[in-house]
Amino acid sequence: MADSVELDAVDLHILRLLQNDARSTYRELAAEVGVAPSTCLDRVSRLRRTGVILGHRLQLNPAKLGRGLEALLLVQVRPHRRELIGPFVERVRALPESRALFHLTGPDDYLVHVAVADPADLQRLVLDAFTSRREVARVETRLIFQQWECGPLLPPVPGAHLSAD
Amino acid sequence: MADSVELDAVDLHILRLLQNDARSTYRELAAEVGVAPSTCLDRVSRLRRTGVILGHRLQLNPAKLGRGLEALLLVQVRPHRRELIGPFVERVRALPESRALFHLTGPDDYLVHVAVADPADLQRLVLDAFTSRREVARVETRLIFQQWECGPLLPPVPGAHLSAD
DNA sequence: ATTGAAATGAATTCTTC
DNA sequence: GAAGAATTCATTTCAAT
Numbered sequence: 001m002a003d004s005v006e007l008d009a010v011d012l013h014i015l016r017l018l019q020n021d022a023r024s025t026y027r028e029l030a031a032e033v034g035v036a037p038s039t040c041l042d043r044v045s046r047l048r049r050t051g052v053i054l055g056h057r058l059q060l061n062p063a064k065l066g067r068g069l070e071a072l073l074l075v076q077v078r079p080h081r082r083e084l085i086g087p088f089v090e091r092v093r094a095l096p097e098s099r100a101l102f103h104l105t106g107p108d109d110y111l112v113h114v115a116v117a118d119p120a121d122l123q124r125l126v127l128d129a130f131t132s133r134r135e136v137a138r139v140e141t142r143l144i145f146q147q148w149e150c151g152p153l154l155p156p157v158p159g160a161h162l163s164a165d
Numbered sequence: 166m167a168d169s170v171e172l173d174a175v176d177l178h179i180l181r182l183l184q185n186d187a188r189s190t191y192r193e194l195a196a197e198v199g200v201a202p203s204t205c206l207d208r209v210s211r212l213r214r215t216g217v218i219l220g221h222r223l224q225l226n227p228a229k230l231g232r233g234l235e236a237l238l239l240v241q242v243r244p245h246r247r248e249l250i251g252p253f254v255e256r257v258r259a260l261p262e263s264r265a266l267f268h269l270t271g272p273d274d275y276l277v278h279v280a281v282a283d284p285a286d287l288q289r290l291v292l293d294a295f296t297s298r299r300e301v302a303r304v305e306t307r308l309i310f311q312q313w314e315c316g317p318l319l320p321p322v323p324g325a326h327l328s329a330d
Numbered sequence: 331a332t333t334g335a336a337a338t339g340a341a342t343t344c345t346t347c
Numbered sequence: 348g349a350a351g352a353a354t355t356c357a358t359t360t361c362a363a364t
Contacts, residue, residue, distance in 0.1 A: 052225060064217040111237065147268070148267075
């Protein structure tokens with residue numbers, strides 16, 4: 001289940017189109033790709049079954065939800081032992097401010113992506129949910145000026161590197 | 166368009182359900198929320214029109230696409246001037262390895278989330294797309310052990326903090 | 331494995347409240 | 348604004364290839 005899956009040109013074409021607009025209909029996909037709608041359904045079902053497609057997620061606008069300030073928190077959890085990091089992860093995931101959480105190599109153990117109302121809200125979050133905890137040795141806060149989602153995720157093409165110059 | 170939008174209990178209920186499963190039908194939403202399907206359609210259309218819902222995105226499994234190694238790159242771009250950072254951002258966004266890009270406050274100017282095949286592929290990416298560029302003063306690479314998406318994004322509730330303890 | 335047609339079920343429109 | 352019926356359109360199944 002962690003292994004790479006055989007994808008042909010039709011699968012890749014469908015994935016590229018769906019990454020552009022995840023709400024494309026099978027008829028639209030079929031017309032673009034040049035196969036029957038029922039074939040598209042088969043292919044997409046297989047991509048779901050084999051775990052290539054994990055799901056469909058709503059992309060929301062945090063600013064419109066009163067969470068116009070986003071930040072990344074670099075967090076050191078000490079001692080870095082399973083008994084402490086398990087509960088830490090669960091607690092952070094359950095915070096309404098958390099958007100994503102990463103366990104990393106390097107001097108900081110975790111990176112937390114948060115969305116808050118304003119600087120006062122961020123201060124409250126850092127103090128109440130992080131620095132006040134005994135297992136949190138250090139928090140470094142970095143505001144997000146701007147963020148971008150990048151192009152479609154596709155398998156590496158062996159021959160074609162240095163392409164984005 | 167950057168301002169917060171008035172959302173009633175029905176809107177919030179719909180948003181919560183859609184964040185759970187973005188492919189819920191209007192009939193399913195209607196049954197859960199206790200309104201008519203056509204009302205759900207109205208509400209969702211309005212949430213799209215007012216920019217609360219930005220879109221629907223496919224959630225893919227990078228490992229299944231031969232990109233089983235993910236990392237965060239902390240990048241300093243010097244001098245940090247518009248003439249350099251504009252092209253830098255566009256170049257990084259266009260890399261097939263890039264998943265997300267953040268412009269940050271703090272000692273590192275950018276954070277790049279990348280997905281690659283293996284450590285050799287990561288080394289090639291760092292050397293060819295980052296450290297070899299004159300405007301890139303420094304790159305710090307942190308591997309991602311594990312990552313989590315967090316709970317639904319909802320407006321802050323004034324009264325209810327310290328809830329995730 | 332893919333198709334095209336048929337059947338099922340959902341999205342969308344429209345009239346009424 | 349919300350609902351419910353009616354229409355349009357998409358999904359899904361299936362027999363045939």
